[in-house]
Amino acid sequence: xxxxxxxxxxxxxxxxxxxxxxxxxxxWRASPRDSFPLSHYPMFSAxxxxxxxxxxxxxxxADGSRQRLDSRLAADGGMNQERKQIARAVRRGRSxxxxxxxxxRLDGRSLHxxxxxxxxxxxxxxxEDHFERPPGAIEPVDIIVAARHAVPKRGAS
Amino acid sequence: xxxxSIPTRLAQHLARWFFAPQSPKILAAWRITxxxxxxxxxxxxxxxxxxxxxxxxRNFRPIGLARPLRRPLPPKAIEATxxxxxxxxxxxxxxxxxxxxxxxxxLITLWTLTYRNSWSMVFHNDNTAVLHHxxxxxxxxxxxxxxxxxxxxxxxxxxxxxxxxxxxxxAANALTAATYFVSGVAKLRGPLGWRWANGEHLRSQxxxxxxxxxxxxxxxxxxxxxxxxxxxxxxxxxxxxxxGSLALELLAPLALVDRRIGRxxxxxxxSMHIGIKAVMNITFxxxxxxxPYLPFLARTRT
Numbered sequence: 001x002x003x004x005x006x007x008x009x010x011x012x013x014x015x016x017x018x019x020x021x022x023x024x025x026x027x028w029r030a031s032p033r034d035s036f037p038l039s040h041y042p043m044f045s046a047x048x049x050x051x052x053x054x055x056x057x058x059x060x061x062a063d064g065s066r067q068r069l070d071s072r073l074a075a076d077g078g079m080n081q082e083r084k085q086i087a088r089a090v091r092r093g094r095s096x097x098x099x100x101x102x103x104x105r106l107d108g109r110s111l112h113x114x115x116x117x118x119x120x121x122x123x124x125x126x127x128e129d130h131f132e133r134p135p136g137a138i139e140p141v142d143i144i145v146a147a148r149h150a151v152p153k154r155g156a157s
Numbered sequence: 158x159x160x161x162s163i164p165t166r167l168a169q170h171l172a173r174w175f176f177a178p179q180s181p182k183i184l185a186a187w188r189i190t191x192x193x194x195x196x197x198x199x200x201x202x203x204x205x206x207x208x209x210x211x212x213x214x215r216n217f218r219p220i221g222l223a224r225p226l227r228r229p230l231p232p233k234a235i236e237a238t239x240x241x242x243x244x245x246x247x248x249x250x251x252x253x254x255x256x257x258x259x260x261x262x263x264l265i266t267l268w269t270l271t272y273r274n275s276w277s278m279v280f281h282n283d284n285t286a287v288l289h290h291x292x293x294x295x296x297x298x299x300x301x302x303x304x305x306x307x308x309x310x311x312x313x314x315x316x317x318x319x320x321x322x323x324x325x326x327x328a329a330n331a332l333t334a335a336t337y338f339v340s341g342v343a344k345l346r347g348p349l350g351w352r353w354a355n356g357e358h359l360r361s362q363x364x365x366x367x368x369x370x371x372x373x374x375x376x377x378x379x380x381x382x383x384x385x386x387x388x389x390x391x392x393x394x395x396x397x398x399x400x401g402s403l404a405l406e407l408l409a410p411l412a413l414v415d416r417r418i419g420r421x422x423x424x425x426x427x428s429m430h431i432g433i434k435a436v437m438n439i440t441f442x443x444x445x446x447x448x449p450y451l452p453f454l455a456r457t458r459t
Contacts, residue, residue: 001260001295002259003297004321009321012328013324016332020288027343027346033220035224036221036287037271037284038284039339041281041343043281044359045344045347046347047347047349054369070374077208077273077276077277079369079374083278086373127368130368131386
């Protein structure tokens with residue numbers, strides 16, 4: 001509907017503004033749920049400690065060494081959506097299934113030929129490492145393996 | 158002056174500002190840029206939208222318009238609505254049958270982006286674009302420079318300046334300012350409160366984001382970012398960056414008070430997103446395009 005009168009224009013704008021401002025109520029709630037396109041914009045406001053945990057994919061080579069794998073092998077929707085989906089799989093005990101699916105993808109697409117197994121891991125990283133080391137040299141200070149699955153036909157247990 | 162006259166005078170001032178006449182060409186230009194940007198944005202995401210819609214149903218977290226859905230729709234249905242979105246965006250951009258395609262386009266764009274955001278993560282950079290489409294869809298944005306205008310008695314340049322072409326730009330500016338204001342209040346209501354402005358949190362957020370990229374995109378991390386190293390050598394610059402961002406968000410409503418303040422604020426907001434891109438490598442695509450700030454640059458006729 002195209003707005004035709006000043007009263008309609010003023011009302012529509014007032015309603016729009018109230019709708020955009022209303023999600024601020026969530027900021028006074030214990031566990032608010034975000035929405036779209038009316039949001040309380042929770043990004044960048046959570047407390048950060050000295051460490052951060054990230055769940056991600058690792059490929060394991062025959063000699064036992066690890067290499068990180070791109071999260072697009074496990075999920076879709078952009079990096080942050082992939083991150084949330086992998087973390088949720090770990091939280092809800094679905095990481096075995098995810099590891100199996102990624103292992104099959106590596107086999108099916110002939111990717112990372114030296115990788116014999118796929119792990120879903122949760123790494124704990126030091127925040128300061130981001131400023132003290134080059135991106136490729138940042139390693140977790142602790143790592144928990146949530147699931148491991150051999151890549152078919154690549155001879156790992 | 159009586160006390161009762163103050164609200165009346167305020168209301169009159171507000172009405173003069175909100176209903177100031179504007180050329181239909183200004184609104185038409187913004188209709189064209191907004192729809193051109195949206196078409197580009199959605200066209201680049203054809204595969205992403207399709208793959209997301211085919212994802213594991215357990216990751217489906219419907220929000221907003223999609224909330225009544227109990228399970229994901231068939232991917233083919235999403236392909237169909239996305240294709241329809243391309244068509245409506247093109248027609249709205251061209252200003253063809255705008256009385257139908259304008260409102261329809263704002264609804265379908267809302268649907269496409271809501272569904273895309275219903276898979277575990279809400280991308281807040283899409284919010285403002287959807288709100289701006291809602292304003293454009295409800296306004297006579299195709300009175301000039303459109304296929305409809307060519308067929309109208311006024312011709313392609315449209316009718317005389319009118320309030321009908323001014324209020325949508327003010328409404329869009331008010332909605333833009335409101336989103337920034339909510340974002341600023343969210344930071345103050347977070348666990349740090351006003352301490353958010355000292356920059357330590359922002360510094361940690363930059364690190365968290367960089368570490369996540371290192372873990373999830375191991376082959377795209379690229380070389381070390383010299384700008385981050387520079388900022389970290391001068392730790393006060395984190396405070397300056399955080400304080401500036403927070404002030405920009407909380408003071409956003411002031412951008413509506415005066416045209417010059419509005420221009421200064423919009424350029425500052427755009428610069429902030431360039432800074433976020435440079436430091437955090439987070440791309441607020443709609444904001445970086447500068448399109449949300451164009452209505453702040455329009456000259457108001459009084």
